[in-house]
Amino acid sequence: MELVLGKITINKISFGSQTKVKDGTLFINRDELMSHVAIDERLDSIDLQLARPGESLRIIPVKDVIEPRVKVDGAGGIFPGFLSDVKQVGNGRTHVLKGTAVVTCGRIAGFQEGLIDMSGPAADYSPFSQLNNIVLVLEPKEGITRHEHEEALRIAGLRAAAYLGEAGKDQTPDETTRYSLIPITAHANNLPKVAYVKMLLSEGLLHDTYLYGVDVKQILPTLIHPNEGMDGAIVSGNCVSACDKHTTYHHQNDPVVEDLYRRNGKDLHFVGMIVSNVNVRLADKERSAEYAAKLVGLLGVDGAVITEEGFGNPDTDLMMLCKKIETLGVKTVLITDEYAGSDGLSQSLADGTPEATAVVSVGNANVILELPAMERVIGHLESVEVIAGGFSGGLRPDGSIAVELQVVMGATCQLGFSSLAARAR
Amino acid sequence: MKKIRVVHYINQFFAQIGAEDKAHVPPEIKKGALGPGILLQQLLGNNAEVVATVFCGDNYYAEKSEVASREIVTMVAKYQPDILIAGPAFNAGRYGIACSGVCHAVANKLSIPVITGMFKENPGIEIGRGLYIIETANSAAKMKDALTMIVRLALKLVNNEEIGAPEEEGYFPRGIRENYFAEKIGAVRAVDMLLLKLAGEPYKTEYPIPSFDRVPPSPPVIGLKNQKIAIVTSGGIVPKGNPDRIESSSASKFGEYSLAGLDKLTAASHETAHGGYDPVYANQDPNRVLPVDVLRQLEREGVIGKLHELYYATVGNGTSVANAKKFGAEIATRLKKAAVSAVILTST
Structure with a gap:
């Protein structure tokens, strides 16, 4: 399997009469994009706004972030199981509008949507503050359930991203990268063999992830090709805390996959990727950890990177995976964030195991940020007091806010997307 | 100067x-x-x-x-x-x-x-x-x-x-975790660390896993029918309107609420303040998280002596262990004073 990813750099976004890319600018036909999204009868109203890096602008509550991509060549299409047939993806050629994203926003679906500031202190913590964002403000019809609400928002975001991605189809990319694994039988030299084990949140109750359209609550851990995520095979339906949920954008741009590919054949052999789930019952956790460890064993690797999604309850899955995989003699490194209290003095994780000797920390999510008022707000600012990481009194009359880092989209992404870290002091 | x-x-x-x-x-x-x-x-x-x-x-x-x-x-x-x-x-x-x-x-x-x-x-x-x-x-x-x-x-x-x-x-680690921006992103640091670990070379974990205190379960309660039983939850069930404004995550407090005269909880009387799970089912029927209905029934049937007239609730979502310990100690003190002999703890 080989995927050529063609990156078309977008420096500017603007509304225009036709949706197209010209000289690094993405022009968007507003009405056409809206009509693509408006077909969902569960939505009451749709608004479309643009957010550019450096603007005095706060977007809240944000549910998901999705990168516009298009399949140029090869089987299947973007977001298989949702917008395309369930053909296997990850082969051929895909174009990306790099530097842009679709952001879904609107009345709160769960408790745990987040915030993106396009400038100011919070912008240092969110990778999405550096993107030209096409923001969909989606309000649900009265009377629909929260689960319908979540699904409507999820699909609307995917539709908008796929629609915009089409504009890159006939463009010549500014940069192309080839992604392919070396067949396991061809691993001749003595470089260490490495696998990637990725936990996907699947606790139900608005904490879900989809693989080819399948709710991963229902799956046993499975082997996937790292290219499949690049074509949208993994979709977030997750309303867990903003800082450490994997948005669909993160799944499309998994930095662990990227770095293992970068070193493939030089420092290590990247053998493959296993996705596991995070269910709530102990028996489900045991079964999934056992099953994922077994797959690691079958791959015959020397080491594995294990990444977490969510916190608290999923800490148990992370530690189970670590223990069971280490027991097989496979060396592990874990990526997690911390909940050490706003003063940093509390115990950071809800669970631990002595085998977890190599842990990368992507930051303490409880740290309090003081954020100035912004000239413009997209969405509902008042939700800042009820989203996870917000608190009563956090919103001041002048529009400035005090919140935990937890509310900032992608701030402590446990795929290791950013450089934020925590250390002992 | x-x-x-x-x-x-x-x-x-x-x-x-x-x-x-x-x-x-x-x-x-x-x-x-x-x-x-x-x-x-x-x-x-x-x-x-x-x-x-x-x-x-x-x-x-x-x-x-x-x-x-x-x-x-x-x-x-x-x-x-x-x-x-x-x-x-x-x-x-x-x-x-x-x-x-x-x-x-x-x-x-x-x-x-x-x-x-x-x-x-x-x-x-x-x-x-x-x-x-x-x-x-x-x-x-x-x-x-x-x-x-x-x-x-x-x-x-x-x-x-x-x-x-x-x-x-030259100081002892103060037990404080501090955020900073590292030179490399987390994913690259993880692969770096894995390569060192695989090569048997020294590496430094960024978070040493602490040893966890395991609480041994108490012996079973003998003679339930003579005992006063309390319920305590980290599932965020509070009187409607969340009077103490307990946070949906990272709770800084717990609440003490009366069950006097309540035969069960209802969607009109109680709700959850918890931000870590879908609240739909808990709000429909708060007894699902704080089982007052069943305990009242057991009280009537004489299986338990009495349901304690106060219950305690907090939100166990992103709440620091330090705060949780503090809440636990304070709640335990109040329960002991009220001569409660056993407690049912419900989570989510």
Whole structure:
């Protein structure tokens, strides 16, 4: 399997009469994009706004972030199981509008949507503050359930991203990268063999992830090709805390996959990727950890990177995976964030195991940020007091806010997307 | 330039009052440097001055630490110091505990930087969580080394300079986790670490996993029909409107609510404040998380003696272990006072 990813750099976004890319600018036909999204009868109203890096602008509550991509060549299409047939993806050629994203926003679906500031202190913590964002403000019809609400928002975001991605189809990319694994039988030299084990949140109750359209609550851990995520095979339906949920954008741009590919054949052999789930019952956790460890064993690797999604309850899955995989003699490194209290003095994780000797920390999510008022707000600012990481009194009359880092989209992404870290002091 | 004002805390022994026989003396403050303060002043140089030395008997502090701390804070405040330096206490246990106690009290009340030093086995380290404590040798023979390190870090603290890692500055890790931007992204750091681990080379974990305290389950309750049973939840079930405004995540408080006259909870009377799970089902029927309906039935059937008329609720979502421990201890105290003999804890 080989995927050529063609990156078309977008420096500017603007509304225009036709949706197209010209000289690094993405022009968007507003009405056409809206009509693509408006077909969902569960939505009451749709608004479309643009957010550019450096603007005095706060977007809240944000549910998901999705990168516009298009399949140029090869089987299947973007977001298989949702917008395309369930053909296997990850082969051929895909174009990306790099530097842009679709952001879904609107009345709160769960408790745990987040915030993106396009400038100011919070912008240092969110990778999405550096993107030209096409923001969909989606309000649900009265009377629909929260689960319908979540699904409507999820699909609307995917539709908008796929629609915009089409504009890159006939463009010549500014940069192309080839992604392919070396067949396991061809691993001749003595470089260490490495696998990637990725936990996907699947606790139900608005904490879900989809693989080819399948709710991963229902799956046993499975082997996937790292290219499949690049074509949208993994979709977030997750309303867990903003800082450490994997948005669909993160799944499309998994930095662990990227770095293992970068070193493939030089420092290590990247053998493959296993996705596991995070269910709530102990028996489900045991079964999934056992099953994922077994797959690691079958791959015959020397080491594995294990990444977490969510916190608290999923800490148990992370530690189970670590223990069971280490027991097989496979060396592990874990990526997690911390909940050490706003003063940093509390115990950071809800669970631990002595085998977890190599842990990368992507930051303490409880740290309090003081954020100035912004000239413009997209969405509902008042939700800042009820989203996870917000608190009563956090919103001041002048529009400035005090919140935990937890509310900032992608701030402590446990795929290791950013450089934020925590250390002992 | 204005001189940095330092107040130095020492015990009766270093203040040359006396040894064990004088360990009961109450705190006293004297202008200028005293005992090891003379050397401290030399090391501080011309930019800082030991304006006063406060001293206290180790036993006095140990027996009346709260009173002693208050007295010491009042004395120290009069000198308007920029920093308090305590000890170093080396391996003297009571002295170490006093140094940490005084540092905490002064930092809390006067909001100035504080620093002390002691040997790694000194019990003062345990209660000094959050403080800068320089690691010293086990005896005062190494006074100069200890004070040199203390002065180096003390000046950085007063001047608001960036403080390096514990091993660079010579202090015990304070148990504080601090965010910073690393040179590389987390994913690259993880692969780097894995390659080192695979090659058998030294690597440094970014988060040492602490050992967890496991609570052994209590023995079963005998004779339920004569017992008063309470319910406590971390599932966030609160009276409708969340009167105490318990946070949906990172709870800073718990609530105490009455069950008097309630046969069961309803969607009209109660709801969840918890932000970590889909609230639909808990809001439809709050008994799903806080089973008042079933407990009332068991009460009527005589299976349990009585349902305690108060229940306690907090939100266990991103709530720090330190806060959870504090809530647990306080709730347990109130339940014991109310002669509750068993508790059902429900989560989510």
